[in-house]
Amino acid sequence: MVFLGIDVGGTNIDVVVMDGEFEVGNVFSTKVYLPRFYELLDKLLSTYKPKAIGVGAAMWFRDNKPVKAPNLPELIDVRGTISNTPIFWDNDANCFALYCSIVEDARNLLGITIGTGIGCGIVVDKNVVRGGGLACEIGHIFVGGRKKCVCGGHGHLECYFSGWSLKNPEELIKSGKIYKIKGFNLLCKAIANAVMLLDPDFVAIGGRIGGRLNGKKLKNGIYEYVMPHFNPEIKIVNDPLAVAKGACYLAKLSYQSR
Ligand SMILES: [Zn+2]
Known part of the structure; x- marks a missing residue:
């Protein structure tokens, strides 16, 4: 089963693909792709055909609804699915913590x-x-x-x-x-x-x-x-992809516990 993890940062949008092991998907410019975020997801969906997508961003959520996205106003209106594929969102630091807890056991x-x-x-x-x-x-x-x-x-x-x-x-x-x-x-x-x-x-x-x-x-x-x-x-933990990898785990764990 393939899962996608995405880290929406201030400069780059990092995408990692998990199919057993992690592989680096791609890096996109935030400035260019954030305004077309769902177009980008569509493209990634048809390339990798994931079961679910996890997104980590510097945003704050209550009950899975964003309450604050000071640097990413384009994302405040988040979607829960795209082409029937579920999207799971979380704060980027939560994704980082999730990733570290799994790899460090x-x-x-x-x-x-x-x-x-x-x-x-x-x-x-x-x-x-x-x-x-x-x-x-x-x-x-x-x-x-x-x-x-x-x-x-x-x-x-x-x-x-x-x-x-x-x-x-x-x-x-x-x-x-x-x-x-x-x-x-x-x-x-x-x-x-x-x-x-x-x-x-x-x-x-x-x-x-x-x-x-x-x-x-x-x-x-x-x-x-x-x-x-x-x-x-x-x-x-000096891994610039830690948040994107954590978003992958978020997608996998959330998908499996649905
Ligand atoms: Zn303060």
Whole structure:
């Protein structure tokens, strides 16, 4: 059985095909293909003939209906099927967490993606936990100060550590200075707090910025604030297709449990 996983990002739409093993399908420009998203799905359907399609995007859902898609307004009117093929949607960080929990065989996992913003997905007993739909907005927890956040609030973690708030994250990572800034310390504290709330056995960090951090430095930073007896594995997952692969699993698992 073939399943398709799609990651709708700010720059690219990544497609992976799962037919037993993963194979990379294709990369499309978001700018060109997002306005014609369902046309693209039609084309993919006739090429790969999947049983179901999973889509991960920086959107927030309640009861499978999107409530917010600040960067992808074209997708707010999502469809549940195309040519009778079911489409399953989820927040991209949830797809990332689902993928990591399966490949790492982790029962309880916290998956954090750090790119333009910070996304987070929770897996408990192998199931993605969504709360009312918006669970685990770790990027918007209050860490102090008056800095304005893109969400309209202030003093949130993203104001100190994210692609939109850091001046030159590439350079900071390359020079190693990123581990010395206040934002990195706040990130470690926030993850430590989440670890103590959820007691995961695994914390996976990915995304354009997160996937390139030094795992040992991050682990040391987090463990400085974690109470003894908590000992999750901390791992950097530097796979740009992790969200699309997670969307594949979302399609497969949702299709099989219908
Ligand atoms: Zn915020």
